[in-house]
Every structure is written in C-alpha cells, then in structure tokens.
Amino acid sequence: MTSDRPLLNVQNVSHYYGDRAGCLDVSVDLWPGEIIGIVGESGSGKTTLLNCLSARLQPTAGRIFYDQRHRGLVDLYALSEAERRFLIRTDWGMVHQNPRDGLRLGVTAGANIGERLMAVGERHYGQIRDKALDWLGRVEIDTARIDDLPQTFSGGMQQRLQIARNLVTGPRLVFMDEPTGGLDVSVQARLLDLLRGLVTRLHLSVVLVTHDLAVVRLLAHRLMVMQRGRVVESGLTDQVLDDPQHRYTQLLVSSVLQA
Amino acid sequence: MMTQAIDVRGIAKNFRLHTQGDVEIGVFQELSLSVDFGSCVALHGPSGCGKSTLLRALYANYRVDRGTIGVRHDGGWVDMARAAPREILAVRQRSLGYVSQFLRVIPRVATLDIVAEPLRQRGVADDAAREQAAILLRRVNIPERLWELAPSTFSGGEQQRVNIARGFIADFPILLLDEPTAALDAENGAIVAEMILEAKAQDRAIVGIFHDAAIRAKVCDHLFELAPFKAAA
Secondary structure, rough: OOOOOOEEEEEEEEEEEEEEEEEEEEEEEEOOOOOEEOOOOOOOOOHHHHHHOOOOOOOOOOEEEEEOOEEEEHHHOOOHHHHHHHHHHHHHHEEEHHHHHHOOOOOOOHHHHHHHHHHHOOOOOOHHHHHHHHHHHHHOHHHHHHOOOOOHHHHHHHHHHHHHHHOOOOOOEEEEEOOOOOOOHHHHHHHHHHHHHHHHHHOOEEEEOOOOOOEEEEEEEEEEEEOOOOOEEEEEEEHHHHHHHHHHHHHHHHHHOOO | OOOEEEEEEEEEEEEOOOOOOEEEEEEEEEEEEEEEOOOOEEEEOOOOOHHHHHHHHOOOOHHHHHHHEEEOOOOOOOOOOOOOOHHHHHHHOOOEEOOOOOOOOOOOOOOHHHHHHHHHHHHOOHHHHHHHHHHHHHHOOOHHHHOOOHHHHOHHHHHHHHHHHHHHOOOOEEEEEEEEOOOOHHHHHHHHHHHHHHHHHHOOEEEEEEEOOOHHHHHHHEEEEOOHHHHHO
C-alpha cells in the first residue's frame, strides 16, 4: 500500500430506482492492495453500490474515477462502451455468489480459464493450457480435472474455478459479491484462506460485498456499513467491528450468533 | 538518551450503547501517558478500570472521543486517533505490535504460518518468514509436531504462546501486551519475561497489562495507575 493515489475514487454516487434510492451519496477511495468490505442487510444497497462501482449500473448522480493501467484516471461512465468493456476485460475481475453466473458450465474447466486469456489476446495453445494447469493448482483443484466440465464439480470447487478464471489475466481490481455465500462452513474457511493468500501475494484491490461479518474480519482492511442506501459508518475493519459507533452497526455486531 | 515512543495527551473514552437504552459508560478522561523507547510501562488498576481499553485505543482498535495518541513511526509521529485507515495499517505493519489476550484463530491455517504472517505482510519471502517463525515457536516451547496444525485445538497456554510468538516475530519497535502470561505456567512465564527484557535491551518500548506481580516487578520500569483518570459516572 505505498502508491500515492487511489485506484478507485468514488464521489457522491447515488442510484435511484424510480423514486426509491438504491444507494445514496456514497464517497470512498480504494487504494492499491486494499480490500474494502461492504456490509449491511439485504436491501441496504450493497449490491446496487457494487454494480455502480463495477461499471454495470450507471449512477443517477456522482462520478467514479479509475486509475487505468497505461492510461491514468478515467471517468468510468464517460468511457465509450468499447473502452469500458476493454477495461473490464483487462484490469478487472468479478466473482459472483453463484458460480453459475461466472462460469460457462458447458465447457471444460481448462477452457473456462483459457477463454479469459484468449479474451486478452493470448493465442498460443500450449501456453494457455500451462497457465490453466498452474491456476487450477493455485486454487487447489486437482489438475487431472482440467478436461472435466464444471457441472461435475462440487460448489466449493466451482467457486475456486471461478476465482481462477478471474485471476488468470492478472487483474488489479476484483469485485466479489458474497463469494462464500452458498458454501458449507468447512468449505468457506478453506476458500477464505485461499483468497487471503491470493490477494496478499498478487497485491489485489478488492471490493467485497457480504452480509457475513466473520468474512470481512478475515479479509477486509476497511469496512463500510450500509443501511437504507447510505453508508452509516466506515473505518478500519477491526475498529468498526470491535467499537461500533452507529446505532445500526451496534445492532448488526451484537446480533451475530457466537458459535 | 531516551526518546519518546508514545505520547498520549488528554484522551477520553466513553461507550455509548445504542441498543441498550443509549446507556453511556465512561471509561477514562483527561488521560495522558508518555512511554520511552527502551522501557516497559505496566498499566495498573482494578478490574474494569480501562486497562485493556487504553491498550486497544493505543492500537486504534478502539476510538477515543477526545485527545491525541502519538505513536512514533518511520521517524515521525502518527496520531492514531485521527490517522486514515491505511496510515494506521502502515503503523501496525512496521512500528506497532499488539498481542491480544486470546488468539483469534484463523480456520485451517497452520500454526507456523500464523506466526509467520506479520513478516510476510511486510514482504518477507515465505521460506524466510517460516524459518523465523520456527525459531520463535521453539523459543516458546511449542512442540514441532504441532507446527503444521491449526491452533484451534491447542490448550489455552499453547494458544497464548503462539500469540506471543506472532507478536514478537516482527521486532516491532513498540509492543502492546495484554496479559501475555495469564495462561502460562511459571516456566513459560519466565521465558516471556526474558523476551520482554531482551526487547527492552534492544531499545524497544513495551506497554503491557501484567496480573502476575512477580513478572511485573521483573520487567517493568514504571507503573501507570489508571484510577485517577476514572470518568465521572
């Protein structure tokens, strides 16, 4: 975290669905290598904000700047559609809660990884396959499964494959929407540990949306707590969780069941 | 010559419990504290007087309502009460360590890696970090056969020693210790006392809570009484 300017600079972003505010007046900077967690109940606006930040939902108001590789600061929603698609393909990753939304189930595990490489211009079959094998190993999937369809994988394996597919192209910013959401607790712990290692080693920046406070405690440096579209509290993760100031954060933290 | 490591001025801490009828609990007020490098200060006072709260405030784990918390970092001062999150994280990565009373176990991660993590976060290579972790674990008497296991099933004393190894591995210039010997037998307590004395001799600063009077007498230069700063009820 030594860079002197943020990777993502979000200024007063709001998004309305008709009269109803999805997210309201959100401002935040995300620095290189930083993981920011967005927590709150269903309907609090986390996913709306995530969609705005990841260039998939145009804000009604506010601006978002991204420090693009080889180009510098760009206004996300001032880019042409082609420029935006190029940026998303080369600089970003998106890990969905449901692996089915992030994988192509009808093609092999190797092809799921290789496809992303081809999208950024890789053409050499041998190199693509080698990279796919390398990434299967890194996400702890038996490399002998490279020619199997993801349909035959367990939920945890599918999620790890989705992560490999996202990280193979070396993105600098990854958006994650409840990445451990549909998994058994034992599988969750393994995935979290894997994610922790990968993001530290690759110096990734991550925007992580979840309702699970244990997940953000393990992964996120910083936290934003959302309620009814607004960020009601933000700060260092351990500070927000251990010494919550806002009424809603106190309620959220005190409602967690102790295992 | 002594140089100042920590310079706390006029801090106050109150907890406002919104979910419990907005009760306000005052912990301390107008509290100032100075700690020099090469010395060890023990926070002192009856249970509930705010020792752990003060320690957590120094680490910016708790916020304070007023005052400044100066911590020496990279030759300058950072006010932990006001610094931006990434600044606080930089201080925690290089200048300020904290050994909590209980190890917060990360599921599935081997003991050796838990201890090595502070070094790895600073960019030390995996192998070198694990080698150093092995030295620390040996020092605090954790048998080698346990190193590759996650510590969730360890005894309280073993977990505390893992926590101490993790706290001491990175040679933080300033170290905060919350009852580092509470769960330890006399022999292991003496080892930890020795580690604290060595840190002092290396001109590092230590602030701690020590219930064991013998250990306190052995390692501490000053007692800091919290009672005078008790917030009015």
